[in-house]
Amino acid sequence: KQEVTQIPAALSVPEGENLVLNCSFTDSAIYNLQWFRQDPGKGLTSLLLIQSSQREQTSGRLNASLDKSSGRSTLYIAASQPGDSATYLCATSQGGKLIFGQGTELSVKP
Amino acid sequence: NAGVTQTPKFRILKIGQSMTLQCAQDMNHNYMYWYRQDPGMGLKLIYYSVGAGITDKGEVPNGYNVSRSTTEDFPLRLELAAPSQTSVYFCASSFTSRQGGSYEQYFGPGTRLTVT
Numbered sequence: 361k362q363e364v365t366q367i368p369a370a371l372s373v374p375e376g377e378n379l380v381l382n383c384s385f386t387d388s389a390i391y392n393l394q395w396f397r398q399d400p401g402k403g404l405t406s407l408l409l410i411q412s413s414q415r416e417q418t419s420g421r422l423n424a425s426l427d428k429s430s431g432r433s434t435l436y437i438a439a440s441q442p443g444d445s446a447t448y449l450c451a452t453s454q455g456g457k458l459i460f461g462q463g464t465e466l467s468v469k470p
Numbered sequence: 471n472a473g474v475t476q477t478p479k480f481r482i483l484k485i486g487q488s489m490t491l492q493c494a495q496d497m498n499h500n501y502m503y504w505y506r507q508d509p510g511m512g513l514k515l516i517y518y519s520v521g522a523g524i525t526d527k528g529e530v531p532n533g534y535n536v537s538r539s540t541t542e543d544f545p546l547r548l549e550l551a552a553p554s555q556t557s558v559y560f561c562a563s564s565f566t567s568r569q570g571g572s573y574e575q576y577f578g579p580g581t582r583l584t585v586t
Contacts, residue, residue: 364512394575403560404513404577449512456501456520456566457528458575460512 362387364452366461374469377440381464383433383450390452395424395435398447398463407448408435440468471496476561476578483551483585491546491581493561501566502544503528503575504536506557513560519544520566551585558582 363386373379383393392411396404408417408424410433416425423436433450447465451458477492495502500521505513505528515528519538533555535547544563548555564575 366512369510392573396577403579404562406574406576409574451513456564457503457515457518458513460505460514462510462512 362390362452362454362459364450364459364461366448366450366464368464369462370465370467372467372469373440375440375442377468378436378438379440379466381435381437381448381450381466383435383461385431385433385452385459387452387454388428388431390428390454392453393424393426393433394451394453394458395422395433396449396451398449400446404449437466440466442468442470444468473497474561474563474576474578476559476581478581479579480582481584483548483583485551485553485585487551488547488549489551491548491559491561491583493544493546493578494542495544495561495563495576496542497563497565497576498541499563499565499576500541501564502538503562503564504534504544504546505560505562506530506555507560507580508557516546516559548583553585556583556585 395407410426421438447463449463451460474495503518504516517536519525559581561578562575
C-alpha cells in the first residue's frame with residue numbers, strides 16, 4: 361500500500377529565502393506525482409505534475425524534482441514571498457487514483 | 471469552462487439525517503473522485519468513478535454512497551450522518567488513460583460539513 365509522507369509538517373521562513381519541501385513515497389510504481397497548493401478554507405490548485413519518466417518540472421519560481429528509485433520528490437521555491445504562504449501537498453498517481461501526503465504548512469514572513 | 475463545481479458550500483446536519491453533496495464538471499473528464507479532508511490531514515479518497523455507470527470504493531467508503539449516471543455529475547450521498555463525518559469534502563475530476571495514468575486533477579472548492 362502506497363504511503364506518502366511530507367516533512368516538515370510546518371515551516372516558517374523570512375521573505376526572500378529559497379526553500380525546499382520534501383515528499384517521500386514507499387511504492388515507486390507511480391504514473392506521476394503532483395504538487396498542489398491549498399489556501400486556508402479553499403480547494404486545491406495544481407502547481408506541477410511530473411510524469412514518472414521525467415526528473416523535474418519548472419514553473420516560474422517553482423521547481424519540482426522526482427527520484428523514483430529513492431522514493432522522493434522535492435518542491436523548490438525560489439525567492440519566497442508572503443503570497444507563497446499556504447499548505448503544499450504532494451500526491452502520487454497509481455491506477456488513476458491519487459494518494460496524498462499530509463501537507464507542509466508554509467508561512468513566509470515579511 | 472466552470473471547471474468543477476460543488477454545492478452546497480456549507481451544511482450543518484443533525485445526527486441521523488441524510489444529504490447529498492452535488493458535484494459537476496464540464497471538462498468531459500472520464501474520472502471523478504470524492505475526497506474528505508480532516509483538520510491537519512491530507513485528503514482521503516472516499517469513492518471514485520472511471521466513467522458513467524461505474525463506481526468503486528476508495529480508502530474510506532463506509533457511510534457514503536455514490537452514483538454516476540452522466541459524465542458530468544457525481545453526487546455523494548451520506549446516509550445516517552454521524553459526527554465522524556464532520557469534514558471538508560472535495561470533488562475532483564481528471565482525464566485518465568486506459569493504462570491508469572491520471573493526468574492533472576482539478577478540484578472543486580469544497581463543501582464544509584458539520585454533523586452535530
